[in-house]
Amino acid sequence: MQAAAAGNRPHAALLASPGMGHLIPVLELGKRLVTHHDIAVTIFVVATDAATTKSLLKSCPTTNFSIVPLPAVDVSHHVDPSDHIVTKLLVMMRHSIPNLRSAISALADPPTALIVDIFGTSTFPVADELGMLKYAFDTTTAWFLATTVYGSSAEDEVARHVNSRTPLVVPGCKPVRFEDTLDAYQAMGDRVFDEFQRVGVELATADGILVNTWEEMEGETLEALRNRKALKDVVRAPVYPVGPLVRPSPPLETNEPNDVVEWLDGQPDRSVIYVSFGSGGTLPRAQLAELAWGLELSGQRFVWVVRPPPVEDGDVSAAFFSLEEESGSEGPQRYLPEGFLSRTHDRGLVVPMWASQAEILAHPAVGGFLSHCGWNSTLESLTNGVPMVVWPLYAEQKLNAALLAEELQVAVRPGYNNGGVVKREEIEEMVRRVMVAEEEEGKAMRERVMELKESGERALSRKLKGSSYSALAQVARELELNHQRVVAKARG
Numbered sequence: 001m002q003a004a005a006a007g008n009r010p011h012a013a014l015l016a017s018p019g020m021g022h023l024i025p026v027l028e029l030g031k032r033l034v035t036h037h038d039i040a041v042t043i044f045v046v047a048t049d050a051a052t053t054k055s056l057l058k059s060c061p062t063t064n065f066s067i068v069p070l071p072a073v074d075v076s077h078h079v080d081p082s083d084h085i086v087t088k089l090l091v092m093m094r095h096s097i098p099n100l101r102s103a104i105s106a107l108a109d110p111p112t113a114l115i116v117d118i119f120g121t122s123t124f125p126v127a128d129e130l131g132m133l134k135y136a137f138d139t140t141t142a143w144f145l146a147t148t149v150y151g152s153s154a155e156d157e158v159a160r161h162v163n164s165r166t167p168l169v170v171p172g173c174k175p176v177r178f179e180d181t182l183d184a185y186q187a188m189g190d191r192v193f194d195e196f197q198r199v200g201v202e203l204a205t206a207d208g209i210l211v212n213t214w215e216e217m218e219g220e221t222l223e224a225l226r227n228r229k230a231l232k233d234v235v236r237a238p239v240y241p242v243g244p245l246v247r248p249s250p251p252l253e254t255n256e257p258n259d260v261v262e263w264l265d266g267q268p269d270r271s272v273i274y275v276s277f278g279s280g281g282t283l284p285r286a287q288l289a290e291l292a293w294g295l296e297l298s299g300q301r302f303v304w305v306v307r308p309p310p311v312e313d314g315d316v317s318a319a320f321f322s323l324e325e326e327s328g329s330e331g332p333q334r335y336l337p338e339g340f341l342s343r344t345h346d347r348g349l350v351v352p353m354w355a356s357q358a359e360i361l362a363h364p365a366v367g368g369f370l371s372h373c374g375w376n377s378t379l380e381s382l383t384n385g386v387p388m389v390v391w392p393l394y395a396e397q398k399l400n401a402a403l404l405a406e407e408l409q410v411a412v413r414p415g416y417n418n419g420g421v422v423k424r425e426e427i428e429e430m431v432r433r434v435m436v437a438e439e440e441e442g443k444a445m446r447e448r449v450m451e452l453k454e455s456g457e458r459a460l461s462r463k464l465k466g467s468s469y470s471a472l473a474q475v476a477r478e479l480e481l482n483h484q485r486v487v488a489k490a491r492g
């Protein structure tokens, strides 16, 4: 834990739900509020893997920035082990409300705003009780935000979408195909659906919603969230696109020895495809084998972060709460095809469980990313100019895949196969389409990615007063005004 935030500037409490995919963008938002907008920040973190969290703290500001872990809550009596990951997260966050309330109340410098990620909206009443402004931070796309809020107000339309497998038409946005829809909608009738619908309702009560996207990335959807009557009526709160907020790769002087980076140093530029399924993704055993074969047949260099297959084949988010290294010495050999590691040892690196992804994607040797398209991984890829093979697994990832492959055309994706195994030939072909330098398609994708990378940089630029910089500056102004009101009231 670092020193408590203090001083006369506005102070915001940020709340991160479990999982690196939520903690990382919340930390980045906090850093930016401190360094660019002179806001003091305290970040409350609900149970996340301690070792990896520690590694993230190295690049955090040392003043006006504190991190407070909230005590772990035992929700085993409130969720079933088979419940969807989204249900588990939402229940954990709800049961963290008393801890959050006492932790905020214990701060010497009381924060005047609460900013929560999308799983933390149930804590808004704490902000109301303590007279704080309340903001949500959508750590994924504007399209997801529009769908979630609209879907919570149009249950009949969602039911039609699910039952007749027709697209969900969210006003002003690209329609959501059933095949790309949110996990929570596909599970209509299960607990996760009701839990998720509640998020949409709570989101609509925020004083503002920050989104990790930018104007050039999702201009049309952002416009719909702002101006289209049908959506504006359900969203109500102003929407602030503040992205792309991504974890920087460590600056050179703080680099620690890293085997993967050393290996990449020896490879030609843009010759390596990086393969990873985010902080919680795993593949069933049969799919792991096909992926190994596909990579081998593609003839391309690769770095692959591998996790053991889940006990239940369908449980593709199995590693979400547990990133423990495997015990025993066999490691990935146990579940990869026999001889794969020795046949590919001169052009491939298999990394068990976790790799320093931000550094890897920033390396010039990396020319493609096969990813589950979690939004942080996506942004890390785009901001490094790396086109993708997108392989969505759960949550809103199919929506992201559609955006990347069809709308932005910076990725290829497997055909729909109803959850079956993607075959080695298809994997080989996708990898080659992105990686082989002579492929026109790959070249065109790379150019589009570079345009997005540059537009993202412009959006964040303080000097150019870019759109995302200005949106966060507006939020900071609101915090400042509220802070002044609170100070004036306290003085009587």
Ligand SMILES: O=c1ccn([C@@H]2O[C@H](COP(=O)(O)OP(=O)(O)O[C@H]3O[C@H](CO)[C@@H](O)[C@H](O)[C@H]3O)[C@@H](O)[C@H]2O)c(=O)[nH]1
Pocket: 019, 020, 021, 022, 024, 139, 140, 247, 276, 277, 278, 279, 280, 281, 305, 353, 354, 355, 356, 357, 358, 373, 374, 375, 376, 377, 378, 380, 394, 395, 396, 397
């Ligand atoms: O070996 C690894 C694996 C992951 N990461 C980092 O962990 C983060 C993973 O985030 P993300 O790519 O968004 O994946 P998830 O952890 O799966 O993210 C959850 O949160 C995202 C943002 O809300 C959603 O888009 C996803 O669907 C949801 O699963 C990224 O910053 C990665 O760089 C590493 O550093 N090393």
